[in-house]
Amino acid sequence: MHDDTEVVTYRVNDGIAVVTMNRPEYRNAQNSAMTYGLDSAFARAVEDDEVKVIxxxxxxxxxxxxxxIGTPDRDHHVHFENRAVLWWDHVGKRGGDRRYAREAEVYLGMCRRWREIPKPVIAMVQGACIAGGLMLTWVCDLIVASDDAFFSDPVVRMGIPGVEYFAHPWVLGPRLAKEILFTADRFSAQRAYDVGMVNRVVPRAELESQTMELAARMTTMPSFGLALSKKAVNQCEDQMGMRNGMDSVFGLHHFAHAHNAEVGRDSLGGMSIEAMAGRNDAS
Incomplete structure (x- = not known):
């Protein structure tokens, strides 16, 4: 993970582990290699007593x-060891069985696993944070965004009711959640801050320094106290219905895939990367 050619890189400095998605040529689109690379990096940080914050x-x-959903390195056919969900692998399966098994593992299952990391995790966000990118930020405890960051979940263009880790009503509130789903529009870092999704909005040039400064403050706190505080907040959030809500919407998500496959040419409603990007293009 120290190799800059890897899809995920890992470094530790002064008790802070920095886990970096490293497919800039594809705007850090998440293939399975990246998902499992992230999982390995997070596990490594959890097991390292010197790491206080991620x-x-x-x-x-x-x-x-x-x-x-369409780069040359997309790897839906590749087998990776299942770790997040006790379910069979998707490789070699067909139809809904294949899609459900894969998405339950690499998307919903992994995100739920990462939400429970017993150390503070800060997302450091610049530029585009779209659909699956939102999922990655939402499993983090804090989000620091640059002033040029923007967010969107445009998958309703596929006829699908949001990404697999459906935290929208809890992190955005019901009305903004509906607005961003119904319109597929971008919303700015400032608007995300105004509704409480983002902790801080900073100038792009100061994104790394201010994020690391915030992380450094947390390294002075007792690790066990941080872990228990995180668990306390997560448990309360689940008591507000988030986990059960995700389960129900995951079923709707796959019903939409099945509908697309039945009435159209594929489970994605015939949408390409270019069509999905639309006016939300992250150039």
């Missing part, structure tokens, strides 16, 4: 343009 970053102009 920072999740994206290399290049953009944090993440979401799930990989």
């Amino acid at each position: 920072v999740l970053a994206g290399n290049g102009k953009h944090f993440s343009a979401g799930h990989d």
